Amino acid sequence: MHKPMATTWLLLLRFGLIALFASAAQAAVVEHTFNLGNLSISQLCKPARIITAVNGRLPGPTIEAREGDTVVVHLVNGSPYNMTIHWHGIFQRGTPWADGPAMVTQCPIKPGANYTYRFDVTGQEGTLWWHAHISFLRATVYGALVIRPRGGAKAYPFPTPHREETVILGEWWNANVYDLEQMAFLTGIPAPHADAYTINGKPGDFYNCSHANQTHKFQVQSNETYLLRIINAALNTPLFFKVANHSFTVVGADAAYTTPYETDVVVIAPGQTVDALMVAGAAVGRYYMAASPYDSAIPQGPEFSKTIGTALVEYIGSTGEETPQLPWLPEYTDTDTAFRFLSNLTALVLPGKPTVPLSVDTRMFVTVGLGVSDCQPRQLFCNRSGTVFSSSMNNASFVLPTAVSMLQAHYNNASAGVYTRDFPDRPPVIFDYTADASNNATMQFTNKSTKVKTLRYNETVEMVLQNTRLIAKESHPMHLHGFNFFVLAQGFGNYDAKTAAPQFNLINPQERNTVAVPTGGWAVIRFVANNPGMWFMHCHFDAHLDLGLAMVFEVQDGPTAETSVPPPPADLPLC
Numbered sequence: 188m189h190k191p192m193a194t195t196w197l198l199l200l201r202f203g204l205i206a207l208f209a210s211a212a213q214a215a216v217v218e219h220t221f222n223l224g225n226l227s228i229s230q231l232c233k234p235a236r237i238i239t240a241v242n243g244r245l246p247g248p249t250i251e252a253r254e255g256d257t258v259v260v261h262l263v264n265g266s267p268y269n270m271t272i273h274w275h276g277i278f279q280r281g282t283p284w285a286d287g288p289a290m291v292t293q294c295p296i297k298p299g300a301n302y303t304y305r306f307d308v309t310g311q312e313g314t315l316w317w318h319a320h321i322s323f324l325r326a327t328v329y330g331a332l333v334i335r336p337r338g339g340a341k342a343y344p345f346p347t348p349h350r351e352e353t354v355i356l357g358e359w360w361n362a363n364v365y366d367l368e369q370m371a372f373l374t375g376i377p378a379p380h381a382d383a384y385t386i387n388g389k390p391g392d393f394y395n396c397s398h399a400n401q402t403h404k405f406q407v408q409s410n411e412t413y414l415l416r417i418i419n420a421a422l423n424t425p426l427f428f429k430v431a432n433h434s435f436t437v438v439g440a441d442a443a444y445t446t447p448y449e450t451d452v453v454v455i456a457p458g459q460t461v462d463a464l465m466v467a468g469a470a471v472g473r474y475y476m477a478a479s480p481y482d483s484a485i486p487q488g489p490e491f492s493k494t495i496g497t498a499l500v501e502y503i504g505s506t507g508e509e510t511p512q513l514p515w516l517p518e519y520t521d522t523d524t525a526f527r528f529l530s531n532l533t534a535l536v537l538p539g540k541p542t543v544p545l546s547v548d549t550r551m552f553v554t555v556g557l558g559v560s561d562c563q564p565r566q567l568f569c570n571r572s573g574t575v576f577s578s579s580m581n582n583a584s585f586v587l588p589t590a591v592s593m594l595q596a597h598y599n600n601a602s603a604g605v606y607t608r609d610f611p612d613r614p615p616v617i618f619d620y621t622a623d624a625s626n627n628a629t630m631q632f633t634n635k636s637t638k639v640k641t642l643r644y645n646e647t648v649e650m651v652l653q654n655t656r657l658i659a660k661e662s663h664p665m666h667l668h669g670f671n672f673f674v675l676a677q678g679f680g681n682y683d684a685k686t687a688a689p690q691f692n693l694i695n696p697q698e699r700n701t702v703a704v705p706t707g708g709w710a711v712i713r714f715v716a717n718n719p720g721m722w723f724m725h726c727h728f729d730a731h732l733d734l735g736l737a738m739v740f741e742v743q744d745g746p747t748a749e750t751s752v753p754p755p756p757a758d759l760p761l762c
């Protein structure tokens with residue numbers, strides 16, 4: 188960063204902080220009705236087909252709130268499917284029944300039924316999002332959730348941008364995604380990859396038969412600064428993101444401010460968000476914004492889409508005729524670029540914000556990866572070997588209960604038959620996690636179960652997430668509900684505490700709700716369990732979540748009513 192620029196940052200930082208604390212704006216109630224129903228849509232020149240969408244839009248509506256506001260969303264399920272909505276990254280302190288993952292915190296909202304989600308957005312600012320948390324329906328049921336400071340855009344801890352744009356990256360399937368998920372489950376064969384990557388719901392110009400209506404256009408004014416709120420809503424694909432002839436200053440990730448970080452490429456895994464400033468400083472004209480896949484699997488999977496999703500950045504004053512520049516994009520296996528971006532972000536330490544806890548109560552070492560399991564009773568076709576693809580954490584492959592949600596079972600002290608409290612703190616077998624030699628049929632095998640790790644209220648947990656070579660190494664985006672965690676360190680190969688611990692960032696580690704564990708590597712996270720409830724932790728690739736790459740933290744009540752799970756809301760859907 189150049190010196191004059193740094194000075195400007197500091198001045199504005201100070202100004203922003205004053206505004207942050209001087210603000211006396213009152214907390215408001217932000218209320219929405221989400222009508223979930225059929226939307227007829229034609230993409231990629233296919234005949235129109237029906238998708239499930241909120242308020243007839245793809246992506247769905249953006250929720251805009253200020254820190255401290257209460258959000259109320261009335262969900263009216265006019266779709267033919269069971270539905271739940273997750274408010275991705277919202278802590279849900281005191282409102283664990285509103286978190287949304289089906290069968291973890293609630294039973295599904297059946298077709299024709301309603302449910303009202305109510306929660307506060309407290310202690311976080313930036314970009315989050317909402318999405319369906321059942322089947323693969325989040326492929327079309329998603330939208331942004333923007334939290335501005337109480338003092339509004341003037342109170343950002345960075346120069347106030349002229350304008351803000353939401354940039355939601357997604358995946359589009361020509362087939363019905365609910366049916367795809369059913370087929371994947373019944374056959375044990377993973378669902379096919381998406382037919383296109385999208386930006387704000389549209390695939391852009393680089394697919395057969397895409398045309399003007401299928402390219403999102405951002406109009407920009409020369410020399411103005413834009414805050415891009417970038418969200419990866421894709422089901423299964425981490426993405427590289429660039430805008431031709433423009434660069435970015437990253438100022439936030441997962442609704443936590445970061446030290447300003449200059450880059451011309453953003454790397455973003457499913458579930459993550461990145462807030463980046465972009466100056467419209469190029470010649471008046473047209474430029475492509477592009478999202479291309481990062482395929483971290485080693486060895487690579489059999490099917491992979493190498494296409495790119497694009498949108499247009501069009502300067503006011505352009506003729507609309509200029510041939511847009513396409514940015515140079517990283518190779519789709521470019522782990523160096525992914526790691527450089529994902530490991531270099533640090534938190535912007537602000538007064539009053541939580542800092543990384545320095546003492547640890549519970550240490551966990553958790554393997555994450557793929558494997559195989561016995562065919563399940565409802566599976567129609569199965570391999571001659573009698574096994575199907577599976578995935579696990581510490582060799583426990585997670586399955587959801589079917590009769591009652593885990594939070595209801597917890598609240599009613601009735602866990603028997605729903606879940607067990609034996610999620611292990613260590614892998615049951617210690618082996619060379621990332622070595623090709625460990626990838627044998629014996630090691631790949633994993634059993635299905637519904638295990639939770641029980642935590643005392645307020646205890647501090649440190650977890651090493653270790654990717655394995657079983658089937659393939661891959662960068663799994665691990666998402667924790669109910670909390671942000673600090674990412675202390677990341678690396679490749681087998682985790683070694685001796686060399687890693689001295690390198691922990693205990694000063695300004697990035698704060699996230701989703702960490703992309705490096706492929707064939709590890710990440711160390713810490714969080715304080717100050718939120719009673721049942722909190723899902725899982726891979727944010729839906730394909731892997733379905734296979735069992737998940738577990739649940741059961742956080743016990745604290746000493747007061749405010750620190751205990753409240754009674755369920757009267758309209759909570761039952762199974």
Ligand SMILES: *[C@@H]1O[C@H](CO)[C@@H](O)[C@H](O)[C@H]1NC(C)=O
Nearest residue numbers: 224225226237238265266267
């Ligand atoms: C929605 O579309 C499905 C077909 O995908 C159809 O069976 C259903 O009747 C439609 N529902 C409404 C309310 O139009």
Ligand SMILES: *[C@@H]1O[C@H](CO)[C@@H](O)[C@H](O)[C@H]1NC(C)=O
Nearest residue numbers: 261262263264299300301302
């Ligand atoms: C759901 O909400 C809609 C709109 O408010 C209302 O018309 C409908 O009667 C409600 N349905 C149920 C089952 O409560």
Ligand SMILES: *[C@@H]1O[C@H](CO)[C@@H](O)[C@H](O)[C@H]1NC(C)=O
Nearest residue numbers: 382393394395396493494495
């Ligand atoms: C476009 O169509 C051609 C010919 O059918 C095919 O080879 C190519 O893979 C398609 N490209 C995309 C991006 O779908």
Ligand SMILES: *[C@@H]1O[C@H](CO)[C@@H](O)[C@H](O)[C@H]1NC(C)=O
Nearest residue numbers: 229396397398399400401402
């Ligand atoms: C875009 O969509 C509108 C409305 O569906 C249609 O009238 C128009 O012809 C389309 N334009 C192109 C370029 O396809």
Ligand SMILES: *[C@@H]1O[C@H](CO)[C@@H](O)[C@H](O)[C@H]1NC(C)=O
Nearest residue numbers: 408409410411467468471504
């Ligand atoms: C943008 O800034 C540059 C450099 O300061 C200046 O030359 C140019 O005229 C400005 N463009 C507009 C449209 O203001």
Ligand SMILES: *[C@@H]1O[C@H](CO)[C@@H](O)[C@H](O)[C@H]1NC(C)=O
Nearest residue numbers: 431432469470512513514515
């Ligand atoms: C814009 O980017 C393209 C592709 O990366 C490059 O070829 C071109 O030289 C750039 N133009 C300018 C003016 O920097």
Ligand SMILES: *[C@@H]1O[C@H](CO)[C@@H](O)[C@H](O)[C@H]1NC(C)=O
Nearest residue numbers: 449523526527528530531532
């Ligand atoms: C980012 O991380 C890489 C290691 O992956 C390092 O070489 C580089 O210097 C770091 N800093 C920046 C600003 O990219």
Ligand SMILES: *[C@@H]1O[C@H](CO)[C@@H](O)[C@H](O)[C@H]1NC(C)=O
Nearest residue numbers: 559570571572574575576577
């Ligand atoms: C299923 O069988 C096919 C062909 O025999 C094999 O390639 C594949 O790895 C098997 N999958 C599992 C999960 O066993």
Ligand SMILES: *[C@@H]1O[C@H](CO)[C@@H](O)[C@H](O)[C@H]1NC(C)=O
Nearest residue numbers: 618619624625626627629630
């Ligand atoms: C499978 O791998 C494990 C771990 O490397 C090793 O201990 C075991 O002997 C291997 N088993 C077979 C059958 O190769």
Ligand SMILES: *[C@@H]1O[C@H](CO)[C@@H](O)[C@H](O)[C@H]1NC(C)=O
Nearest residue numbers: 582615616629630632633634
């Ligand atoms: C996982 O557990 C199963 C069943 O006990 C065992 O066969 C398998 O070897 C274990 N794999 C690992 C990686 O621990």
Ligand SMILES: *[C@@H]1O[C@H](CO)[C@@H](O)[C@H](O)[C@H]1NC(C)=O
Nearest residue numbers: 644645646717745746747750
């Ligand atoms: C939670 O832990 C923090 C820090 O360890 C402590 O200050 C606080 O009093 C604890 N709260 C409760 C309710 O135990």
Ligand SMILES: *[C@@H]1O[C@H](CO)[C@@H](O)[C@H](O)[C@H]1NC(C)=O
Nearest residue numbers: 268269294295297589761762
């Ligand atoms: C919808 O949810 C209900 C209640 O949990 C369940 O009984 C039913 O089987 C589900 N329907 C489908 C199609 O999954």
Ligand SMILES: [Cu+2]
Nearest residue numbers: 663726728731
């Ligand atoms: Cu995964």
